[in-house]
Amino acid sequence: MLYEFKTEDRFIDYYSQWIRIYKEGAVREVTLAKYKMAQAWVEKLIPDVSLQEMTRVAYQQLINDYAKNHERQTTMDFHHQLKGAILDAVDEGLIPHDPTRKIIIKGKTPKHKKKKYLNQFELHNLLSNLHLGNEVNWDYFILLVAKTGMRFSEALALTPKDFDFAHQTLSISKTWNYKGEGGFLPTKNKSSVRKIQIDWQTVMQFAGLTKNLPLEEPIFVHRKDDTYEPIYNSTVNGILARYCKQLKIPVISIHGLRHTHASILLFAGVSIGSVARRLGHASMTTTQKIYLHVIQELENQDIDLVMRSLANLT
Structure with a gap:
């Protein structure tokens, strides 16, 4: 059953339903698992932020908090997993303006990576x-x-x-x-x-x-x-x-x-x-x-x- 969201509803609830509607059965299981992981991080970092409170500052803070424990590329992936849902919410008038515009992606310094191939x-x-x-x-x-x-x-x-x-x-x-x-x-x-x-x-x-x-x-x-x-x-x-x-x-x-x-x-x-x-x-x-x-x-x-x-x- 679909829930009709209002601007005061939690973003995490909207994102969870968005994944269920648009991603389950449409992407491979390994890709779906990445969206579910992003969902878990949103639940952890901004459990009570409403759709109308998802401003550029709020979204940048979410990205910054995620980046504290992740490398830049992983943070970029997290951003991409959220962006589709956010843009849909903007189109539906639930989020006033696109908070992902001009986002700055940060991240931990990458660890020294071992050689991945043989000569x-x-x-x-x-x-x-x-x-x-x-x-x-x-x-x-x-x-x-x-x-x-x-x-x-x-x-x-x-x-x-x-x-x-x-x-x-x-x-x-x-x-x-x-x-x-x-x-x-x-x-x-x-x-x-x-x-x-x-x-x-x-x-x-x-x-x-x-x-x-x-x-x-x-x-x-x-x-x-x-x-x-x-x-x-x-x-x-x-x-x-x-x-x-x-x-x-x-x-x-x-x-x-x-x-x-x-x-x-x-x-x-x-x-x-x-x-x-x-x-x-x-x-x-x-x-x-x-x-x-x-x-x-x-x-x-x-x-x-x-x-x-x-x-x-x-």
Whole structure:
């Protein structure tokens, strides 16, 4: 049942109903969880602020209070999760003026971030030491993510039917609900539905590995009676971390293998557009934003190359 709000009603009540109406069932569960987290912070920081009291000063104070415990990017995300509801309330005449206009985003100084990807030598060292037998194991999962740059949930959803060994391609058309009760889910966005070219060695390995497996059952998720066994990314990350420690290379996560894949391709001279399509990014802007550090390094290399070329012109 919908409640018709008045200007003196609490903003948190309006925001809760807004999430229920506009976000539940319309966004992925992981995205919905972010809105619910924003809702919890609003409840904590401004539980009694009414819609009419949501002025620019009140909203800036809310953002400032949130920023005390969060980095700038996280604060920016919090702002974006609130802004849609606030603008709707402005349109409905519940909030007199847009309080988000000219907002100043603050945040804690980012912590020193550990390296998230391996270089080509480190990746070669890792893949050379994987235990790849005749049966499916998590080492094969690590290999496939490293070779394709797939997301964790995409790789879990792979079935033998997704491989086209004759054309050396792998179709990504779904994800696995590993955070819920299992089962297939849609991809993150339309751009995530794609075909990835794979090398002949990977073709030979997975052709043999999947030969006798059910065509439409996930390769890396096993059934127990009538239900699928739960999968935790911490399990696979733990296996990968042990390899990294043994080999004395940077400890990265499975998602770090995706970063590694993209970084190696960019350093090899593959265009940003091709890398974006391979990763399933919605736009090249996303790729540029995530791999800015790599692109900057490449630009520095280009500058050195230009200077050397010009110096040789005599």
